[in-house]
Structures are given as structure tokens and as C-alpha cells.
Amino acid sequence: MRSRILIFFAVVSGLGMALHAASGEAAFKRGNEAYEKDQFEEARGAYRAAVDGGWLADHAFYHLGNAEYRLGHPGAAAWAYERALAITPGHPEARANLEFVRRKAGSEIAPIRMEWMLRTGSAAVWMLSAVVAFWVLLVWSLWSRRLSKGLITGVGLLMAFAAGRAVVQLHAGTRWVVTGEKVSARVAPASIAASAAALTPGSVCHWIETRGDWIYAELPKGGRGWVARKDIAPIVPEV
Secondary structure, three states: OHHHHHHHHHHHHHHHHHHHHHHHHHHHHHHHHHHHOOOHHHHHHHHHHHHHOOOOOHHHHHHHHHHHHHOOOHHHHHHHHHHHHHHOOOOHHHHHHHHHHHHHHOOOEOOOOHHHHHHHOOHHHHHHHHHHHHHHHHHHHHHHOOOOHHHHHHHHHHHHHHHHHHHHHHHHOOEEEEOOOOEEEEOOOOOOOOEEEEEOOOOEEEEEEEEOOEEEEEOOOOOEEEEEHHHEEEOOOOO
16 A cells, blocks of 8 residues: 555656646747747746746756846846856856856956855865865875774764765855846945945855845955845855
8 A cells, every 4th residue: 555655656746747847848948939039028037937947957047148138137147157057067158158248247256265165164175175084094094004993984974074065065055146237245234234345247256144135245356245135146046
């Protein structure tokens, strides 16, 4: 009886996934048809319906970026191209269009600082920790020709923890793209707070923390500031 229930749920789940994929592909095709007719608003809506519904194909984000650019939204276009590249890093058209949009808009990218990486426990730091732990274990084993159970256990736990933190941080979305127009970073998480810096569309900030509707981030020209959540979006979606 239990096996029949499991089979039933597996079949239902499979059908749901198939219908979901078909719905996303249908929305994508509607977007292509509208784009070919220069109906960019309709095309954007269809592409957004496809990706928001979970159909996360690189070409869906690429075409969404094209529609956003045609509508005069360079920041949103840059974000969509970044999402396409996050799925397929070697996507040549998305890379070329992203560089073109950023160059034209004057976008900037915040530098990655070691202090920031250590403070946030970014994926790079934790992955580096796992690699170092592996090599320490390997060199020790070759040098001593024996392995301590305590050392193996300790390094194994460190590697597992580091790998877990890396996965979590990769999905937290530490790189955020400015999607709004005429955006200012503030010295405090409030719209009435003084401006810390002007942010051009398509610029990349590095997330530090979230507080309500505000993101505290490392800014492209240095320093830190608060950016309204509606004006900025993570390249890798938040979990």
C-alpha cells in the first residue's frame, strides 16, 4: 500500500513538472512572437512570466535582457544578462550584450575586498578553506606516511562545513545589480537619509546584510551604503 502511494505521488510530481516546463516554454514562445513584432512590453511580460514561473533557461533570461534594453531599462537588462551567464557562463551573446550595456550606461563594479570576504564568510572563502584543508591532509599523510584518526575527522568536518557554507553563500546572492534608474545609496536605511553615492544602472554592489526593504552593500566606488530593495536585485536568487 505504501509503495503505491509513493508511486502515485511520484507520477503526480512528474506530471506537475512536465506541465510547469510546458507552461514556461509556451510563455517564452509568446515572448519571441511579440519581440519579432517590436511589441517589447508584451515580450518582456511573457519572458518574465516564463522565468518567474521557474523556467530558468539561459536563453529566457537573455531574451528578457534584450526586451528590457529595448524598453530603455539598462539596469534590468544587465541583471537579466548576468542571470543568463550565471546559468551558462560561456553564453557569448549574453556576455557581449552585458559588456555593451554596461559600457553605454557607465556601470561600475564594486571590488572584492578580503576584509569583506572574511566578514560575510563568502563562498570563495569557504571553498578556499576546503581546498586548503584537503592539501594539509594530503601533505601530512605523505610526510608522515600515516594518518591520525583525529586529524582525518577534524579535516573532514572542516571540509564538510566549508562546502556547506559555500553552497549556502552561493545561493545567498552576494553580487547584486542596480536595476533602478536614478538610484542613490543612503547613509541609513531610509529614503529621507542623506545620499552616500549615486549608482548607475547595471552597476554591481556586494551584499553585506539585509534589513527590511533595504540592502547594505559595498559600493562600486568604495565605501558602503543602503540601497532600496526595489532598485537592486541579486544575480543569484535569495533562498
